[in-house]
Amino acid sequence: MPNLWVRKSIAALKSEAMETHEHGLKRTLNATNLVMLGIGAIIGAGFFVYTGTAAADHAGPAVALSFVLGGIACAFAGLCYAEMASTVPIAGSAYTYAYATMGEFVAWLIGWDLILEYMVGATGVAIGWSGYVVSLLHDLGIDIPARFASSWGQAMIEIPDAVADQLHMRHGWTALTDSVIKLLSEHNIDYAGFPSATAVINLPAMLIVALVTTLLVIGIQESAKVNNVIVIIKVLVVSLFILIGARYFSTANWGGKFIPDNTGNFGDFGWSGIFRGAGVVFFAYIGFDAVSTTAQEAKNPQRDMPIGIIGSLVVCTLLYVLGALVMTGVVSYKLLSVPDPVAVAIDAMGLRWFSYFVKIGAIAGLTSVVLVMLLSQPRIFFAMAKDGLLPKAVSKVHPRFRTPWITTIITGVIVMTAAGTIPIHVAGELTSIGTLFAFAVVSAGVLTLRIMQPEVERPFRTPLVFFTAPMGVVSSVLLMATLPGDTWIRLVVWMAIGLVIYFVYGIHHSVLGSRRPAEPLAEVGSASGLS
Template sequence: MASKIFARKSINKLLQEAEGGHSDGHGGHTLKRTLSATNLIMLGIGAIIGTGIFVLTGSAAAQFAGPGLVLSFIIAGIGCAFAGLCYAEFASMIPIAGSAYTYGYATLGELVAWIIGWDLILEYMFGAATVAVGWSGYLVSFLRDLGINIPPMWWNAPGIELVQDPKSQAWLQITDQLTQSYASQGLNIVTLPHATGVFNLVAAGAILLVTVILVIGIQESAKFNNFIVFIKLFVVFAFVLAGGYFIFRNPELAADNWTPFVPENTGEFGHYGWSGILRAAGVIFFAYIGFDAVSTAAQEAKNPQRDMPIGILGSLVICTILYILVSGILTGLVDYRKLNVAEPIALGIEATGYSILTDLIKIGAVAGLGSVMLVLLLGQPRIFYSMSRDGLIPPFFGKIHPRFQTPYVSSILIGVVCAITAGALPIAQLGEMTSIGTLLAFVIVCGGVWYLRVKEPDRPRPFRTPLVPLVPILGIVVCLAMMAGLNIHTWYRLLGWLAIGLVVYFLYSRHHSKLNKNNNLPDAN
């Protein structure tokens, strides 16, 4: 039994498929190699610059780290650098669509591949729900500027208690820290307008709309993605320049908002202090998951052995620098206790008084987050398709629509579940679930590189992760440390999700695995 559940896919056969040695087994052809290193960097930036920078910076600063969020981004960036180096080795060595799922199947065996595939559902589906919640915040804020007010109970999760800020008119989630902030200004929070969330219809509607688009079919090109990336980068640079200039002109405001840089711990692990910085690093790690999208495009890269490491590491470096700048400027512009909103970047630019940029940033965020939502909801059915092709989940998940030529069954199923999730859960819970799922996948990828170096040291590696096993070990340690900093309830949800996955594997997947149905299991070479 052990030999079956840890059976590995043949790397050589995977490489033959990547080079067009035969069809995909479904009468189709291999993917066309059209993406350059620049395309891959832009793809990575396009996927990384999204909810993490436009949304989670605010909630992580307000609830966990304060201005010390800058340090959280540095910690998360270091963890990503180690994981990115490991991803780069795999992507150049096994340039196949499927990312961590394929790497796991080819190196650590079927059970590990199943765990990664099951875990990636958290990354993509909960990730899309998180993006939708952030998207709804920016859209509602933009509509408010146009005089169209959507009642706050219909763009917030059930039970969320809100108060309307008298200055910005934004609806903020009520916390002890926010109450204290108002009290220090001589305001009694009880006297301000209140509301309670019922269901985030705006976020749920966005998911369903994107799902319809994906079922009907959408043809994306590298040029279109590059256009969206430029819009997002323009918005981020506009915020950095405008916010930085305002802070330069008003250093006393920033000094006040940055003091203390690491707020004193409340007595509870993860709420400010250094444990808060660690927890925030785990929460905002969600911001970095986009570089995983680069590895999924390995089979479409012109020269994957050279271009994949450039795409992964290049996009990671650029985005880490931008994240550090944005988080530092944002917490300098606005009291961190007021940043627990769905549109913190818009709130930050409003604090500068540069009203001409406010709507521009909101429009850019709506467009940028919309593209990320599309990419995530596009990616999840592809993973289901790969798993169903391998026999690990029922074949209807890979069923293709006869007219639209899209995996419509899995797209609709994912869309409906994701819409309910986006409408019912607050962004903090969604972000943490996405982060812990991503961190677990990164731990497994780092372990896979180390394992394969020992198991097959002579296999050609166009890109070699430096200092093995040190770099994979550091990647595992840093990612596990960030996982340890997350809420215990997030761990319970992860373990519960993995337990359900193992039940599904041993009751269904193990018996339907196409790899194990072959009497002569392919070797691991």
């Protein structure tokens, strides 16, 4: 009988890691290296894309506080990730961690959740990429038709330059959101006569996904030097934005209140809006777990891992808070519900030279994020297929390019379709809820492993684990609870599809589950090293 709760043993996973890396991993990273790694991994689409959505739709200028709450939640989960990564040093991320602590069924749920996270994450970044490209092309005198530059059904209007200058709005076509309508009404501007259109599809977003997918199928060798340059550009762009934007800062753009009054609906401004905004901008912190995956390469993991994780989170949180304050101080937060909020803020400053620099930097950074997310997706498929939970065919390697071309193309087609048709806020909320779910499971897994297998060697141990781990679960679940009901429905539907696949196929083909009679939470061992 199949065993839903069969687990891999820690010893087997460590043995497998050693087999994968014949001579083991070399410990070369110090605390500074880890902090820089974390900063490079964290700063990306969250700041360049989702800050505006959270400010315009939920928190207003107080989105800065949303970043603080998101950083605190990440700190708890990050410490748990560090311990799990040093204890279970093998690919698969939260999927493998769950397999080692809470059994196959929970591991499947997390693996399926990670698939959603990577796909919608890449979708959101592609939409943001589109926004910055459209804005840059407009600056160069090239306008992409409004019908082909936003999600299906999105109402668009072309605001005259004089009105745009008066209200510090972006020139050209912009989405006719509730916040834009409210701002125009407050200034008694009748927009009924402005040129209008209804978007059909977001072609630039689809284009970048198609190009990156093609590269990944053919095979791409990432260059560490190129990646480092992109990281430096991203950090430099954010830092310059804060420093230069401070000169144009005015609290008048806050509309008289740092925390706008709640509209009567949960999540629409006020303190509930700050918490919902934290759930949205949580996307901005995705990537900090990259630090935890290097536990076996840290010179002194017991000391350096918490410095790397907490240090990078503190630095990025500080940059995010200052960046959010500047962004909402140079332009009304009501105008930021767009894929390229930083571009809108810079346009309001009137610094054309800086606008070019920032937009090009954002486009380069977002391109690398799309690539990494679409590159990571097949790794989850590989891990699940190796365990028998998915057909091995899905991770088939191309005979010439030696890449997982089937899963790469499937993922690319799905992401391309989604990027061309869904709104930016939907992608952001889905990514956040998927990531928070994974964080909650990892935090719970650390506590479970501490109780059930206290003798396991842990190069890094989460401090105050009986406080930190539960808080990692609680903070993640609380932020999940603030997200809209529609987001929960989408998650439930996705997970339901996953359950059908698991019970129809996965449970009957599981490599571990079929080796011994079911024993609740039993570890299954074998000569091959799996258990």
